[in-house]
Amino acid sequence: MILWELFVAFLEVGATAFGGGYAALPIIQNVIVERNQWLTMTEMTDILSLSQVTPGPIAINSATFVGIKLAGIPGAIVASVATVIPQAIILFALSAIIFSGRKLTLIDRALAGLRPGVVGLIASAALSIVISSLFAGNSVLGLDLIAVAAFLIALLLRYKKLDVFTVVALGALVGLLGGAVEYLLP
Amino acid sequence: MSYWLFFFTVFKVSAITFGGGYTIVPVLKDEFCNKHQCITEDEMLDIVAIAQSAPGPIAVGVSLLLGYSLKGRGGALLGILAAILPPMITISVIYFFYEAFATNYWVRAALRGMSGAIAAVMLLAVFSMARQVLKKHKLFSAILLVGAFALAWFTSINTALLILVFALSGIVVFTLKDLQEKGDES
Known part of the structure; x- marks a missing residue:
């Protein structure tokens, strides 16, 4: 049953993505792209690009995207909820301990x-x-010369500390300009 | 702070903060520490630190813990919901556009540019993260970093298994180190 498979796969993503931000990415690549083949590498990169210009964490964005692709809105809900379940369980347990002032050496x-x-x-x-x-x-x-041009421009601008949103949005602009050039050239 | 105001505040911040990772932390801090003054800056630092010790998206962890410390368990669940609903709604809408237009020439050109840009962003992020983690326990960190890269790149080993190995190696190495130092003192 696809909903169950989605649930288990994103439970694994949620349980192992330590460190926030891009930490979910290698796990999504392993579980979703390589093992289950629910996304292609291009789709995963597209989701990553889009999640820089939309609200929310990459893990939730991917869970919603994959869930809806495989099983519609119920799939999106099941995958997103599965992503946060391990975190919720661990933080419920931790907050009971840590808010009482103890330090956790093991963690x-x-x-x-x-x-x-x-x-x-x-x-x-x-x-x-x-x-x-x-x-x-x-x-x-x-x-892909369009991507290479955007890559080099982004490398320079990001190195100069321009924020990620603007860098990725400019990448879209470079893409459109490059697309226009390719379109006009024979 | 009422349940409704708490939910609304987190929902609003989650909806207007683009990109994942830590981007949401300063915005939440501004809302809860400065505007509503219901959390102190020290408490906020603790919350971020605890959120980091669990897996899963930072935005969800911080919202959960904010809810927990303001309103108890009900607040924690409300915090999760308020954090994940805006990205779930946005990506659901984007998914339908993506399916309809991802093969369109101009949309593909923009996405090609964006994927080039995100490649540059990721590359620089990796270098800055590597520099950060190599500041402490240099040799140990370098071995894990290079070993993890090589295993992930050259094999199709299960990522969850690797995560478990990293955590265990940290526990074993630093427990032994601690015992050795205690042994030296006596």
């Missing part, structure tokens, strides 16, 4: 191992995204 130690490991996983996901976005074209060397 600190686990996090000291999780943080660098997760960065390594995100690096691998980032490399997949760089390759799938820059080499999707059918022109010179298989490079």
